[in-house]
Amino acid sequence: MLGHHHRAAADAASSAGGVQALQGALLDEVGRDGNGGGKLxxxxxxxxxxxxxxxxxxxxxxxxxxxxxxxxRAELEDERDVLKRSVVLWVKDSLNR
Structure with a gap:
């Protein structure tokens, strides 16, 4: 039912990025305007x-x-910054004892 180009495009669709590959293959076959001059x-x-x-x-x-x-990521960075400040305060407190 599908032509050779369509089978190749369908095979490409099963790989990563398949949707874009299949869409690109169809557009290459019919023209970049997406309508192929009415050929679809x-x-x-x-x-x-x-x-x-x-x-x-x-x-x-x-x-x-x-x-x-x-x-x-932003939340984890905030937590990291709080922990850094806590360690600095802990070290300062330990040195002052």
């Missing part, structure tokens, strides 16, 4: 639309995860 079959248009939606969802998910990691 309806099933290909649907697949391209699905891939674009999936990519958009992955971008949103990545942004949320990145924000959560950045928040956690």
């Amino acid at each position: 079959k309806e099933s290909e248009q649907e697949e391209l639309a699905r891939l674009r939606r999936e990519k958009a969802e992955l971008v949103k998910q990545h942004a949320k995860e990145k924000a959560a990691w950045e928040k956690e």
Whole structure:
């Protein structure tokens, strides 16, 4: 059912970054404007639309995860700074005894 280029693109989709690879392969085949001058079959248009939606969802998910990691990193850095100050005070107190 799928042509040679489509099978190769589908194989690329199973690897890391597969969604982008498949979308890129489809766009290369039909042209960078995404419509191929009307050459896309309806099933290909649907697949391209699905891939674009999936990519958009992955971008949103990545942004949320990145924000959560950045928040956690900032909290850990704050904790580290408090611990550093605590150690300095502990050492000063120990030396003054």
